[in-house]
Amino acid sequence: MMEEHAKRLHPIKIPFEFWKLLKGNVFFIIMLYVLNFGSEKMYMKVLQIGFLVYLVWKVISVILKWYTYKYQIKEGTLYITSGLVSKSYRTVPLHKVQNVQQRTTLFHKIFRLTSLTFETGMTGDQGSVPFEMISRKEAERLEGEYASKQEIPVNDIPEERIAEDMEPAIEKTIHFTPSKHDVLKASFTSLSFLALIPILATLYNTLDDFIDLENAEGFLAKLLDTWWIITIVIAGLICVAVAFGIVSTFVRYGKYEISSDHERIYIKKGVLDESAFSIRKEKVQAVEITQTIIKRVLGLAEVKLISAGSTGDEELETNTLYPFLSIERAYGMVEEILPAYKVERSMRSLSKQAFKIRMLRPSFFWILTTLAIYYFKPSLWYISLILLVLIYILRIMDYKNSRYLLNDEFIQFKSGSLETSLFITKRSKVIQIEVERSKLQKLFGLATIETINRSKPVHHTKLQDVSVEYADEFYTWYMDRTKNIQFE
Structure with a gap:
């Protein structure tokens, strides 16, 4: 029954895979069949025949892979079958899908196609379900099936939705599109x-x-x-x-767009190579606001959404809001698209004891570099001095930039020297914490605290040299998570 209604990817995937095969082996094709055409050497003939057999086998496997790969959505579950001799079956409940990513390259546009990827919270090859060549109508149907099977935990329903007796959500709100000046x-x-x-x-x-x-x-x-x-x-x-x-x-x-509704955040970008990303708001585990030294000078920032599932191809940066927002607009947008999150501008700085320990903490990189210079090229001793000065400048910058704050159920960390990172998360999204104290930190009454959030890979955020009193407060804050813990 499932086989009768199962669908295949678009047939254009076959020549697309052929093109990728040729592009990936162009060097060997030129070496074997162009530069050594008509060669009488026995080993060259063997290589030519062997590589030809390999290409024929790859061509046949591409066709068979397309023919045997079928999918169907039935009763809220995605069923996938593949393989000819050895059949493979895979089931993915749609309510387990964390994020949806759509990408339309120039090749897709020519044939009026697109690609869609369902991202789950699983690791490895099972973490994503790609539909590399499908029609836009089919992509809309799959997204519609996914959207209809998503359930919002009661704790995550906004209060205004409850007050409105769960009326249908309003249309999407567009928060940002770049101007020419942007x-x-x-x-x-x-x-x-x-x-x-x-x-x-x-x-x-x-x-x-x-x-x-x-x-x-x-x-x-x-x-x-x-x-x-x-x-x-x-x-x-x-x-x-x-x-x-x-x-x-x-x-x-140029065609960047950030929008949201009550339940999801949508990010679109690209002119020739388009990509679209959507994520349910309750799947956002944390927010990270980063600034390079150039962006700090210009007052710009980049906002990243850390989610429970994978966000697809890293090169696409699909989980990144527009990377060149003004710092105030970045803070404001976080609160706009994620009303459950709050960004506090005023935070606590590290103590003087933290400054002392950072000045005293040995740099093993500098020690090893100095020994190497002394052994191989003593005349370059000044490089060691320059390196030591740079290390201490970066330490001072990191000390001045480091901040932290506990605000009810929220926690904020900020750290970095040339590039700073402001990390914001909710207690209910933290799956584990760690508090560590080295021997040197014990002498100064300091500690290192760390939060661990569900992501792919798991996201670790660490802040060094906070006071031991704050570390105790941090531990107590986390132990109170049972008051509003959230299961996903």
Whole structure:
């Protein structure tokens, strides 16, 4: 019965897999069948025949894999079968799906297709269920099936929904779409214009194979003796680099959209390569607000949602809100899309004892580097001194940036030197805590505290050198979690 209604992925997946096969083996194809075409050497003939057999086997396996892979949703459960000789069966209850990710590459757009991935909380290959080539209509149907089987724990239903006697949720609220000014700021902050340098270097090396650049360089050297030509060339290169940075940033972030409704958060981005990500609000385990040194100077920040399930391809950064929000907008947006979370601006700093211990704590990296310099190149002794100064500068910066706060059921950590990270989570989302004290920390009355949140992989957040009194308060705070513990 299940087999009669089961569906396959779109047939275009077969040539797509063929293309990936050729792209992944282009080096061997050129070496064996282009550069060594007609070779009389026996080992080369064996390699050519062997690789040809391998390619034929891969082509057949691609076809069989597509033909035997079938899926069906029945009574809220996703059933997947695959394999010809050795059948494989997999069942995934839709209420176990944590996140949904959709990606539409340029290849998908050409054939009016898309890809959809259901992310579960499981580890390994069982953690995701990908539908790599399906129609957009089919993707909407699968998302609709998923949405209809999600259940919200009573503790997570907003009070306003209860007061309205559980009336249907309002339409999605759009919280952010980047303006032209935002794209410009992003292009400079991300330093995307620097990506032009390796492109120009590659172009130079390619031209060098066809043109005698040595004579050309001599001609250019004479030409560039004129100051106004140098000025024009430099200005031209700057304009090209800036334009390249703006275009590449627009392609990546130009159609960014952050929206939400009562139950989910939605993130869309990309112009040529589109991706969409949705996550239920109760699945958000924590929020992390990071700032690089450049973003701190410009007052920008990046907000990441730490969720119970995987968020797909790391390169897509699908769980990241717009990475170039102003710091105040970042704080405000967290509270907008996650009303259950609060971000406190004022936090407690570390004690003077923490500063002392950080100045006294030995740096084994510096010790080993100094020994290596002393042994191999004593004349470079000044490198050891420079390294020591840098280490202490970073320690001082980390000390000044470190903050912490317990606020009812919330906890906030902030730390970092060149890059800072503000971590916010609820007590009910913390699955484990650790309190550690080294011998040196015991002398100064300090401790290291750590929270562990469910994620993929498990997310650890640590703050060093808090007072032992605060560590005790932190332990007591966590032990009170039974008052509002939440099961997922």
